[in-house]
Amino acid sequence: MKILVTGAAGFIGSHTAERCKEIGHEVIGVDNFSPYYDISLKKLNAKTLLNKGIEVIKLDLRTDNLINKLPTDVDYIIHFSAHPGISDASTFEDYLSNNIIATQQLLNWALSLSKRPYFINIATSSIYGLEATLSEKEAPLPASWYGITKLAAEQLVLSYTRRKIIKGTSLRLFSVYGPRERPDKLYTRLIDCGLNTKVFPLYEGSEKHLRSFTYVQDIVDGIVSVLGKEDKCNGEIFNLGTEEENTTAKGIETVEEILGVKIEMKLNPARLGDQSRTKANITKAREVLNYNPTTSLKKGIEEQVNWFKNNFISDN
Numbered sequence: 001m002k003i004l005v006t007g008a009a010g011f012i013g014s015h016t017a018e019r020c021k022e023i024g025h026e027v028i029g030v031d032n033f034s035p036y037y038d039i040s041l042k043k044l045n046a047k048t049l050l051n052k053g054i055e056v057i058k059l060d061l062r063t064d065n066l067i068n069k070l071p072t073d074v075d076y077i078i079h080f081s082a083h084p085g086i087s088d089a090s091t092f093e094d095y096l097s098n099n100i101i102a103t104q105q106l107l108n109w110a111l112s113l114s115k116r117p118y119f120i121n122i123a124t125s126s127i128y129g130l131e132a133t134l135s136e137k138e139a140p141l142p143a144s145w146y147g148i149t150k151l152a153a154e155q156l157v158l159s160y161t162r163r164k165i166i167k168g169t170s171l172r173l174f175s176v177y178g179p180r181e182r183p184d185k186l187y188t189r190l191i192d193c194g195l196n197t198k199v200f201p202l203y204e205g206s207e208k209h210l211r212s213f214t215y216v217q218d219i220v221d222g223i224v225s226v227l228g229k230e231d232k233c234n235g236e237i238f239n240l241g242t243e244e245e246n247t248t249a250k251g252i253e254t255v256e257e258i259l260g261v262k263i264e265m266k267l268n269p270a271r272l273g274d275q276s277r278t279k280a281n282i283t284k285a286r287e288v289l290n291y292n293p294t295t296s297l298k299k300g301i302e303e304q305v306n307w308f309k310n311n312f313i314s315d316n
């Protein structure tokens with residue numbers, strides 16, 4: 001099968017592109033190498049993919065004309081590209097254009113093809129709001145521009161499935177970490193601070209937050225389990241993440257234990273819209289996709305520490 005992965009130079013998209021290739025698919029990536037974080041990290045991911053036979057085409061899904069730039073014979077789209085996270089430096093326009101407009105542009109392109117690809121939309125637990133513990137059937141209550149625009153993007157995709165003009169699925173991912181994690185996220189920042197003796201900016205109260213911290217390869221397992229199950233999954237939403245809950249304090253303690261250092265913390269004001277709890281309810285994914293995430297927090301962070309040392313610590 002031929003798979004188009006958007007956001008392929010990013011954290012989760014790059015791992016998914018690699019896995020799809022490993023299990024025998026032809027993979028083409030798309031990414032605009034957005035400056036949301038250091039683009040050298042995205043270039044590094046794209047280079048790694050190229051070495052494995054996956055080209056990442058530089059395209060902005062918001063503004064570029066996709067016709068004639070993308071292959072017309074793709075079987076699946078896995079749509080990761082987005083303006084992610086909660087950041088004071090981001091405007092509403094950033095979330096609106098990258099999350100909603102870009103998704104609509106991609107749908108327009110998919111609809112223009114004579115053989116329409118199956119559309120796997122990557123959504124987020126932020127759709128649920130401050131306490132992300134619900135099943136897929138319950139009403140989402142997003143509390144951030146990120147959550148609102150990702151919910152709109154998801155519903156755009158699903159509206160086309162309800163009208164039966166495209167087939168597709170939306171996957172809501174929970175608190176993903178592991179090698180290549182974005183530099184604005186918890187574990188990459190903690191590891192950087194621990195290894196480079198920097199002060200970690202801790203958002204007030206965040207140490208008590210509960211999270212379904214889910215190892216990236218466990219997330220990829222869930223994503224690729226949709227391939228070949230189109231009929232069962234069409235029009236459906238699935239939560240993907242671990243059922244195990246850990247506090248952010250436990251995450252910090254685990255990083256400190258693995259690195260053998262105490263990380264200095266500086267309190268910063270709490271972030272508006274930050275979730276107090278994420279706990280993936282994966283009953284449906286277990287039943288339909290046989291989804292079963294197994295990586296322990298300690299094992300996953302060890303992998304992330306190794307990745308960080310191999311890529312960013314010069315004497316390794």
Ligand SMILES: NC(=O)c1ccc[n+]([C@@H]2O[C@H](COP(=O)([O-])OP(=O)(O)OC[C@H]3O[C@@H](n4cnc5c(N)ncnc54)[C@H](O)[C@@H]3O)[C@@H](O)[C@H]2O)c1
Nearest residue numbers: 007010011012031032033034060061080081082124173176
């Ligand atoms: N990281 C998490 O914990 C997490 C949790 C839940 C959901 N998600 C979702 O997973 C997806 C990937 O997240 P990530 O953490 O890998 O982020 P990421 O920023 O590393 O990856 C997103 C990629 O999309 C690209 N992109 C952004 N706007 C684009 C545009 N207009 N055109 C083309 N490419 C564009 C970026 O350059 C980036 O490489 C997102 O949809 C995010 O909402 C992530």
